[in-house]
Amino acid sequence: MSTTAVPTTASAEQVTESAAKPPRTRRRGERSRAASAASHGILTVASLVALFPVAWLVYLSLGPDKDDYLHPGRIWSKMTFDNYAFVLQHTNFFEWLKSSLIVSLGTTVIGVLVAATTGYAVSRMRFPGYRKLMWVLLVTQMFPIAVLIVPMYQILSDLQLVDSYLGLILVYCSTAVPYCAWLLKGYFDTIPFEIDEAGRVDGLTPFGTFFRLILPLARPGLAVAGFYSFITAFGEVAFASTFMLSDTKYTFAVGLQSFISEHDAQRHLMAATAVLVAIPVSAFFYLVQKNLVTGLTAGGTKG
Numbered sequence: 001m002s003t004t005a006v007p008t009t010a011s012a013e014q015v016t017e018s019a020a021k022p023p024r025t026r027r028r029g030e031r032s033r034a035a036s037a038a039s040h041g042i043l044t045v046a047s048l049v050a051l052f053p054v055a056w057l058v059y060l061s062l063g064p065d066k067d068d069y070l071h072p073g074r075i076w077s078k079m080t081f082d083n084y085a086f087v088l089q090h091t092n093f094f095e096w097l098k099s100s101l102i103v104s105l106g107t108t109v110i111g112v113l114v115a116a117t118t119g120y121a122v123s124r125m126r127f128p129g130y131r132k133l134m135w136v137l138l139v140t141q142m143f144p145i146a147v148l149i150v151p152m153y154q155i156l157s158d159l160q161l162v163d164s165y166l167g168l169i170l171v172y173c174s175t176a177v178p179y180c181a182w183l184l185k186g187y188f189d190t191i192p193f194e195i196d197e198a199g200r201v202d203g204l205t206p207f208g209t210f211f212r213l214i215l216p217l218a219r220p221g222l223a224v225a226g227f228y229s230f231i232t233a234f235g236e237v238a239f240a241s242t243f244m245l246s247d248t249k250y251t252f253a254v255g256l257q258s259f260i261s262e263h264d265a266q267r268h269l270m271a272a273t274a275v276l277v278a279i280p281v282s283a284f285f286y287l288v289q290k291n292l293v294t295g296l297t298a299g300g301t302k303g
Contacts, residue, residue: 054278061271069267083272093273095248096255099165100234101280103251106169107233108226111176115225116218118177119184120210124196134185137178145238156243163245171243172233180225187221188214223288230284252277 031039060068061083063075087093118137122130152171153162161167191214199209215222237253244250250258256277259270 057271058275061268061275063268063271066264066266066268069271083268084276087269087273087276091258091269091273092247092250092255093276096250096252097280099244099249100251100253102165103168103172103240104230104233106165107172107176108229110169111173111180111229112222112225114173115177115180116184116215116222117210118181119186120188120214122181123185123188124193134182137181140174140178149238149242152239153242162243163249165249168240168243169233171239172229172236175236176229176232180228183225183228184218184221187218191217227285227288231281234281 059075060072062079062081063069063072064078064080064082068075118133121127122134152174156162156167156171159167161170195213195217196209199213204212234251235253236251237257240251241254241257244254247258252273256270256273259266259273
């Protein structure tokens, strides 16, 4: 007895439906695989470009000779940490560290305090000339450092603040406060005014409302302003090399110049010092990184 296989109509219908099924359409905002791969490739290349100078600096700092930067391929076979040991033991590294931290942290505290009160006053109060005040702060950012050094030196000399930490802190505040005031003013604008009114109903003074209610809410903006002030003071060279005359009060930026002279250039020691200098900045960035993104984007969604 023989059996005959009869093709089912269901399988034929499934083939017809799968062939006639239209291709899946991308949802709005969804990128194709090619676009996603291209964006990831671009970001990878950009990351490598950003990291290459840092990696190259670390690599050069491991070369034992001052001329190794001319022949970087030879460093791989003779890497050593002697440069770091020499910088820590035979230079004024810790004096530079102390001066840099005093100036940077002083600039951060004083600068952020002045900028926060200025930004809050312009954001909440309508006094005569409040708009012109912000434009004046903006105009002060347009003068190059070379133009400001001579009058600032004269002012510090009259106040007997040349070669002092306080004098350099005030100079850096004159640079950091205008930008930070604009930054914090935009952040304070995003905080509802009803919070100020609630503070006054509870019997708080304007200063009490500012310190007890507004500042805790403005923590991300304060983190960005503090980070900018710290970086401005930590890496500045022109003002520090002009106003700080004692070698025991040199900041890192000025101390690095001691490795370069008219007849000699100890670039291997300079590279090692530069790597060590980056550690305090990296630590400070780690402390405030949680609030940086929020603070940088604040004010862009107002209204």
